[in-house]
Amino acid sequence: xxxxxxxxxxxxxxxxxxxxxxxxxxxxxxxxxxxxxxxxxxxxxxxxxxxxxxxxxxxxxxxxxxxxxxxxxxxxxxxxxxxxxxxxxxx
Numbered sequence: 103x104x105x106x107x108x109x110x111x112x113x114x115x116x117x118x119x120x121x122x123x124x125x126x127x128x129x130x131x132x133x134x135x136x137x138x139x140x141x142x143x144x145x146x147x148x149x150x151x152x153x154x155x156x157x158x159x160x161x162x163x164x165x166x167x168x169x170x171x172x173x174x175x176x177x178x179x180x181x182x183x184x185x186x187x188x189x190x191x192x193x
Contacts, residue, residue: 126149136165142160146159
């Protein structure tokens with residue numbers, strides 16, 4: 103085999119070879135409501151060298167009022183005036 107065919111064979115062989123992959127789990131808890139206030143907690147558990155490591159992230163949020171005129175929900179106006187559109191507007 104030469105060139106691209108050789109590289110493709112190596113790639114496909116690597117896909118078939120079993121590999122040690124770390125076990126990872128994510129648990130998310132949401133309390134409250136979007137109209138007033140909510141708390142979001144996320145626990146990510148990963149196996150590292152046979153031991154479980156947990157990383158906890160907590161977010162507390164409160165409704166701050168309606169979006170300013172001309173600013174769509176999820177968008178953000180940066181200090182310099184640049185407008186960052188939400189990634190989720192087309193959903």
